Amino acid sequence: MPSLKDLRNRIASTKATQKITKAMQMVAASKLRRAQAAAEAARPYAASMEKVLGNIAASVGSLETAPLLLRGTGSDNVHLLLVCTAERGLCGPFNTAIVRHARERAIALTAEGKEVKFFCVGRKGYDQLRRQYGKQIVELVDLRAARTLHFEHAEMIAEKVIARCAQFEFDVCTLFFSRFRSVIAQIPTAQQIIPPLFDSKAADALGGAAYEFEPEAEDILHELLPRNVAVQIFRALLENAASFYGAQMSAMDNATRNAGDMIRKQTLTYNRTRQAMITKELIEIISGAEAL
Amino acid sequence: MLHFEFVSPERVLFSGDVDQVDVPGVEGDMGILAGHAPLVTPLRPGILTIYNGGARETVVVIGGIAEVSPAGLTVLADQATPRDNFDAMTLASAIKDAEEDVADTTDEAQRDKLARRLEQLKTLQAALAQ
Numbered sequence: 034m035p036s037l038k039d040l041r042n043r044i045a046s047t048k049a050t051q052k053i054t055k056a057m058q059m060v061a062a063s064k065l066r067r068a069q070a071a072a073e074a075a076r077p078y079a080a081s082m083e084k085v086l087g088n089i090a091a092s093v094g095s096l097e098t099a100p101l102l103l104r105g106t107g108s109d110n111v112h113l114l115l116v117c118t119a120e121r122g123l124c125g126p127f128n129t130a131i132v133r134h135a136r137e138r139a140i141a142l143t144a145e146g147k148e149v150k151f152f153c154v155g156r157k158g159y160d161q162l163r164r165q166y167g168k169q170i171v172e173l174v175d176l177r178a179a180r181t182l183h184f185e186h187a188e189m190i191a192e193k194v195i196a197r198c199a200q201f202e203f204d205v206c207t208l209f210f211s212r213f214r215s216v217i218a219q220i221p222t223a224q225q226i227i228p229p230l231f232d233s234k235a236a237d238a239l240g241g242a243a244y245e246f247e248p249e250a251e252d253i254l255h256e257l258l259p260r261n262v263a264v265q266i267f268r269a270l271l272e273n274a275a276s277f278y279g280a281q282m283s284a285m286d287n288a289t290r291n292a293g294d295m296i297r298k299q300t301l302t303y304n305r306t307r308q309a310m311i312t313k314e315l316i317e318i319i320s321g322a323e324a325l
Numbered sequence: 326m327l328h329f330e331f332v333s334p335e336r337v338l339f340s341g342d343v344d345q346v347d348v349p350g351v352e353g354d355m356g357i358l359a360g361h362a363p364l365v366t367p368l369r370p371g372i373l374t375i376y377n378g379g380a381r382e383t384v385v386v387i388g389g390i391a392e393v394s395p396a397g398l399t400v401l402a403d404q405a406t407p408r409d410n411f412d413a414m415t416l417a418s419a420i421k422d423a424e425e426d427v428a429d430t431t432d433e434a435q436r437d438k439l440a441r442r443l444e445q446l447k448t449l450q451a452a453l454a455q
Contacts, residue, residue, distance in 0.1 A: 074336040081332050081399050085392045089365055184334055247352050247366040256367060257390060267334065 037310070040303040044296060051292035057123065058285035065216065065278035071182075072213050072268075072275040079268040086261050087231035089254065092244045100251070102195065102258040105228035106204045111148045113171075113203035114139060115194065115226075117210040117269050118158030119277045120177045125284030127211060127219065127277055128157040134221035135209045139166070150203060154190060154270070171197070182274060187267030194266075195259055198227055210269035211276040217283055219276035226265050229258075327359040328397030329375070331384075333405045338384070339375065346398055347374040348391045357391075357398050364393040369445040372408065372452060373400065383408040385453070387419070413453065420446045 035043075090103060116135045118128045135158075139149045151170040153159040159173045174190055176182070194206060206227035211219045246253055329346055331339035346357045349371025355364075368389040375382040388403035406412075423443040430436045 071335075075334060077330075077337045078332045078334050078401060081330060081401055085365070085390065085399060085401065088392065088394060092363075243363065245362060245364045247350060247364065250365075253365055253367060253390070264334070 035306075037303065037307060040299065040306060044299045044303060047292055047296050047299060051289055051296065054285045054288040054292060058282055058289060061278045061282040061285060065275065065282055068271070068275040068278050069213065072271040075268050075271045079264050082261055082264050083229070083231070086229065086257060089244065089250065089257070090229075090231055093250050093254070100254050100258055101198060102227055102262065103229070103254060106201060109147065109204045111150065111203040111205075112142050113150045113152055113194070113197070113206045113227075115152045115154065115190075115206060115208045115266075116158045116162065117208065117266075117273050118153070118155035118161075119273065120156050120175070122157060123284065124277055124281035125287075127280035127284075128155075128161065130219070130221045131209055131211050132158050132161045134223060136162070136165070138207070138209075138223060152194065152197075155273075171202070176270075182267075182270050184263070184267055187270055188263045190266050191259060191263035194227070195262060203227075208265060208269050210273045211280075213272050213275040213279060216279040219280055224265065224269070226262055229261065327357065327361075330397065330399045331373075331375075331402070331405070332400070333389075333402045338402070338405055343375055343377040345376040346400075347372075347376075348398075348400065349373060349386065350391065357393060361393045361398070363395065364391075366391055368400070368402070370442075370449045371445070372449070373402075373405075385411045385449070408453075411453070413450075416446065416450055416453070420450065 093103075114135050116131065118131050122128065135151075139151075142149050149166075149169055151162055151166055153162060153170055153173045154176065156173070156175055156177065159170065162170060172193060174193070176186060179186055197203060198206070205225060208224045208226050210222060210224075212222045213219055244250075326342040327344065327346065329339060329341065329343045331337070344358075348355050348357055348366075349369050350366040351369045352366065354371070355366070368386055368391055370387045371385075373384045373386050375384070384405050384407055386400070386402040386405045389405075390401050392399045392401075420443065423439060423446055427436060427439045427443055430439055
């Protein structure tokens with residue numbers, strides 16, 4: 034039976050925890066607003082980029098000389114999974130959901146006899162994958178030092194991926210991230226970025242007319258493809274940031290509510306114990322007086 | 326009317342119908358009107374002009390790509406700032422960086438490319454100074 038002092042301490046510590054989760058929720062809420070605006074603003078650019086590239090790719094057709102980034106290596110034996118997660122936890126199932134999605138894909142690919150490699154962006158995903166796939170993780174990019182996400186970060190990651198592609202280290206690269214739909218809904222998403230997959234509808238938009246290229250189509254593609262990789266990664270990072278704060282906000286909201294429930298329960302126990310002690314003392318006094 | 330989409334990585338700068346857009350392509354300026362033949366060209370640092378009704382709007386763009394399809398014109402700019410808000414200092418520092426890059430590069434083809442970019446940046450600076 035805990036003493037009254039123990040119970041008081043316990044309530045105080047739960048209250049302190051509740052204050053922290055409440056503060057974290059409010060911080061996440063304010064950061065979410067900015068992250069959400071950034072993610073939504075980046076969508077049209079990434080989408081237009083994809084559309085333009087799709088149109089160009091469709092009109093270039095199956096050119097033998099098309100850059101490696103567009104046509105791929107021609108096989109699909111080695112898959113690189115680019116797993117983007119957060120650097121921090123305390124955000125509910127956010128990191129786990131992305132990692133689970135990637136792991137399911139890895140298991141399916143391995144069952145088909147393909148080789149799987151991981152490229153981790155964000156320490157949390159790395160920590161979760163390390164146990165199972167330690168040797169298959171080829172690189173880890175840690176963005177903890179970055180306070181705000183810039184396009185340079187995405188470019189840096191893209192450069193590393195493209196360098197590996199040029200070395201024929203993989204055939205297909207798939208990006209894993211969490212798409213932000215709303216504060217309570219973040220959808221773990223897989224997007225193949227090398228070679229890029231385009232909507233087959235895009236080809237029809239031209240109505241058979243061929244593009245004029247100024248200068249050559251090849252030069253344009255050489256410039257545009259690496260940029261597209263960076264743009265898609267940048268979009269993934271921004272969506273991830275917004276999803277992270279959304280997930281953290283709802284996780285901390287839950288934690289605050291749970292702490293509230295716990296405080297109510299603990300207060301009840303505290304009051305009961307106190308009442309029991311008073312009653313006990315009264316009985317002792319009364320029975321003592323009667324005995325006289 | 327020409328349908329015009331103008332986006333940068335940060336936001337959508339313009340989306341709607343206009344009369345004409347002058348685009349600074351790498352091989353020269355182009356006036357794009359409705360019904361232009363499908364075309365793709367990268368952009369050089371320069372001034373993009375939007376004509377709508379009697380109004381004229383000028384935007385400084387640094388790098389990017391323009392695509393004309395039957396659906397309209399799409400400009401994906403790496404950086405875009407309305408001319409009035411454009412800070413000459415950013416351009417000056419970009420020119421300085423480019424000069425250093427040209428000096429540092431040993432690869433012949435690479436240096437040609439960088440020198441061309443430097444030239445374009447200087448042309449833009451001169452155009453803005455007018």
